[in-house]
Amino acid sequence: MISALNQYVYCPRRCALMHVEGVFEENQFTLEGSILHSRTDTPGVEERLGVRIVRALPLFSRKLGLTGKADIVEFQRGEDGTEVPYPVDYKRGRRRKWDNDDIQLCAQGLCLEEMIGVRVPAGAIFHATARRRREVPFTGELRSLTLRTIDEVRELVRARVIPAAVLLPKCDGCSLRGICMPEITSKPARVERFRNALFIPGTV
Numbered sequence: 001m002i003s004a005l006n007q008y009v010y011c012p013r014r015c016a017l018m019h020v021e022g023v024f025e026e027n028q029f030t031l032e033g034s035i036l037h038s039r040t041d042t043p044g045v046e047e048r049l050g051v052r053i054v055r056a057l058p059l060f061s062r063k064l065g066l067t068g069k070a071d072i073v074e075f076q077r078g079e080d081g082t083e084v085p086y087p088v089d090y091k092r093g094r095r096r097k098w099d100n101d102d103i104q105l106c107a108q109g110l111c112l113e114e115m116i117g118v119r120v121p122a123g124a125i126f127h128a129t130a131r132r133r134r135e136v137p138f139t140g141e142l143r144s145l146t147l148r149t150i151d152e153v154r155e156l157v158r159a160r161v162i163p164a165a166v167l168l169p170k171c172d173g174c175s176l177r178g179i180c181m182p183e184i185t186s187k188p189a190r191v192e193r194f195r196n197a198l199f200i201p202g203t204v
Contacts, residue, residue: 002059002068002107005146008153009100010170013163015153017176020160051076052083059111064150070108085112087123088133099145101125102136106146109138 001019008015017023043056052075060067071090075083087108091101102125109120124133136142156163165182174180 002066002104002111004153004157005107005149006100006104008156009103009149011168011174012156013165013180014174014176016156016162017180019153019157020162023176023179059108059115061111061114063114064107064110064147065154066107066111066150068108068111070112073112082118083116084118085109085116085120087112087120088126089123090126090128092128099142102142103146103149105136106138106142107150110143110146 004015004019007018045055046053054073054075055071057070057073058068059070070087072088074086074088076086077083087105089101089105089108105123105125109123112118112120120138122135122137124135126133165180167182171177171180171182
């Protein structure tokens with residue numbers, strides 16, 4: 001799934017817990033994201049000032065082995081009548097310092113290029129907190145990073161190995177923190193001590 005790329009760049013362990021173990025938990029942030037997407041998740045088409053807007057457009061790439069859904073794709077008509085797709089992804093918060101959102105959006109662009117046969121030069125992320133768009137050019141560097149991430153996620157899922165936890169500031173907003181337990185699992189010696197004492201009465 002295209003969304004797995006976002007999870008992987010944010011945290012490989014989170015991606016593995018979700019897409020290998022099948023674990024997911026809601027928190028305030030995931031619920032707010034679901035509410036934000038409630039309109040874009042309803043399929044529909046409309047015209048505005050010569051732009052065709054498609055909501056909840058299914059995406060796929062046989063070449064890359066991807067599947068997913070675009071929140072919105074704006075088809076902008078050129079002078080020759082050709083429609084150029086412009087994917088717009090909705091995000092709850094402000095821009096973070098990680099590339100996960102940009103990679104997810106670029107993957108949508110790669111799918112659209114294969115599906116429609118038209119080069120997609122850019123897309124945009126709508127940050128709900130700031131209520132503004134941020135354009136993301138699909139540069140050669142971003143495309144290469146996206147392709148490399150696709151390969152890494154596919155290998156992660158194939159190997160079915162859960163990466164070790166690393167306690168970082170971004171863990172604070174993660175809905176899987178209570179399952180991941182980075183405070184404990186990032187300290188192997190402590191985990192080993194608890195594991196060895198698990199079946200010894202009175203030691204834990």
